[in-house]
Amino acid sequence: MMTTNTLGLYLHVPFCAAKCRYCDFHSAPAGAELRVAYVTALCRHIAFMAKRAEGYTVDTLYIGGGTPTLLGAKPLVGILDTVRKHYRVAADAEITVECNPVTNAAGLFEGLRAAGVNRLSIGLQSAIDAELSLLGRAHTRTDFERTLAAARAAGFDNISADIMLGIPDQTRESLGETLDFLLGADLSHISAYCLRVEEGTPFFRMRDTLALPTDDTVADMQEQAAAILKKAGYTHYEVSNYARAGRESRHNLRYWKCAPYLGFGPAAHSYFEGVRFAAPRHTAGYIDAVTAGDFDRLVIDAAVITPHEAREEYVMLGMRLFAGVDEQEFAARFGAAFTDIYGTIDHYVAAGLLTRENGRIAFTERGMLVSNAILSEWLDFGEDT
Numbered sequence: 001m002m003t004t005n006t007l008g009l010y011l012h013v014p015f016c017a018a019k020c021r022y023c024d025f026h027s028a029p030a031g032a033e034l035r036v037a038y039v040t041a042l043c044r045h046i047a048f049m050a051k052r053a054e055g056y057t058v059d060t061l062y063i064g065g066g067t068p069t070l071l072g073a074k075p076l077v078g079i080l081d082t083v084r085k086h087y088r089v090a091a092d093a094e095i096t097v098e099c100n101p102v103t104n105a106a107g108l109f110e111g112l113r114a115a116g117v118n119r120l121s122i123g124l125q126s127a128i129d130a131e132l133s134l135l136g137r138a139h140t141r142t143d144f145e146r147t148l149a150a151a152r153a154a155g156f157d158n159i160s161a162d163i164m165l166g167i168p169d170q171t172r173e174s175l176g177e178t179l180d181f182l183l184g185a186d187l188s189h190i191s192a193y194c195l196r197v198e199e200g201t202p203f204f205r206m207r208d209t210l211a212l213p214t215d216d217t218v219a220d221m222q223e224q225a226a227a228i229l230k231k232a233g234y235t236h237y238e239v240s241n242y243a244r245a246g247r248e249s250r251h252n253l254r255y256w257k258c259a260p261y262l263g264f265g266p267a268a269h270s271y272f273e274g275v276r277f278a279a280p281r282h283t284a285g286y287i288d289a290v291t292a293g294d295f296d297r298l299v300i301d302a303a304v305i306t307p308h309e310a311r312e313e314y315v316m317l318g319m320r321l322f323a324g325v326d327e328q329e330f331a332a333r334f335g336a337a338f339t340d341i342y343g344t345i346d347h348y349v350a351a352g353l354l355t356r357e358n359g360r361i362a363f364t365e366r367g368m369l370v371s372n373a374i375l376s377e378w379l380d381f382g383e384d385t
């Protein structure tokens with residue numbers, strides 16, 4: 001069980017071998033010199049923040065990006081050593097590293113395993129090479145297979161893969177092929193995100209020429225993925241996430257349960273002691289600030305979360321989970337019953353959109369598809385009342 005004195009750490013690695021056409025994350029190709037300077041800065045920042053986290057035990061640690069594995073094993077192990085040196089890390093902490101099938105360096109996974117990494121998240125996106133190429137991904141389906149085999153040989157048994165729904169030219173048949181491939185890979189966790197064409201990306205500029213599936217087709221694809229994965233024994237525990245029993249992402253659950261976490265690196269977000277804040281989205285600026293010892297520059301958009309906002313966030317994020325919101329926990333946290341605040345939910349239960357069982361209020365699969373409409377009826381998104 002998550003208690004208030006546990007903490008998650010997110011460490012951002014803003015480098016990629018090449019930029020995918022749809023990607024809006026803060027990441028870019030970089031030479032060796034910048035990568036070395038970045039790791040040094042990241043470690044200094046991690047050490048600097050340790051004093052503030054003294055009363056906490058780190059029980060989830062997530063190295064994401066970007067493509068963290070592009071750094072190679074030694075720098076990643078160095079980062080982990082820095083965390084362990086300065087923070088109390090739980091013996092059973094979940095330690096995840098994201099990897100891209102294109103960075104399959106010899107010895108990488110053995111090194112990570114020996115350093116205590118116990119979970120990998122591999123970006124597959126599609127098992128169809130033509131779709132991967134359209135996305136601008138630098139890997140093929142075979143690269144993924146090779147990476148997975150190398151990870152398993154190194155002893156990893158908790159492995160997640162990401163796939164994407166709504167890829168240009170994707171059809172229900174091609175998605176079916178990707179899902180079949182995933183089932184054959186026997187992973188412990190699968191994330192299935194819908195592609196969004198973000199401003200500033202090559203896809204945004206190409207948007208009029210892309211054969212994007214319609215919203216209805218993407219909704220069908222979501223239902224298709226849910227049906228197939230659930231039939232294969234995965235629990236659909238969050239809108240876009242599926243897990244084998246006990247293999248839910250403990251780190252991501254922190255975000256959805258409004259538990260504290262500290263983010264390190266450019267564009268990383270934090271939620272710590274009731275304040276949400278971010279770091280500027282600029283890698284060179286990040287290194288400069290750390291080198292100058294000017295850590296204040298690494299905190300932007302700081303917002304003290306009011307009790308009202310905390311309640312709204314708790315509902316908005318918690319209802320993304322199919323386990324929903326625990327009524328007792330809600331009342332203890334916010335001093336009033338869920339239905340006293342949001343009104344009766346009986347009509348939604350009768351309509352098969354919500355369940356109210358075992359002290360929890362949760363969306364059904366069908367309810368999740370219209371969750372935005374129901375949430376906007378409940379929430380005023382930050383306006384203090």
Ligand code: SF4
Pocket residue numbers: 015016017018019020023024025027065066067100123
């Ligand atoms: S590998 Fe991931 S982070 Fe890097 S460019 Fe592609 S989608 Fe973005």
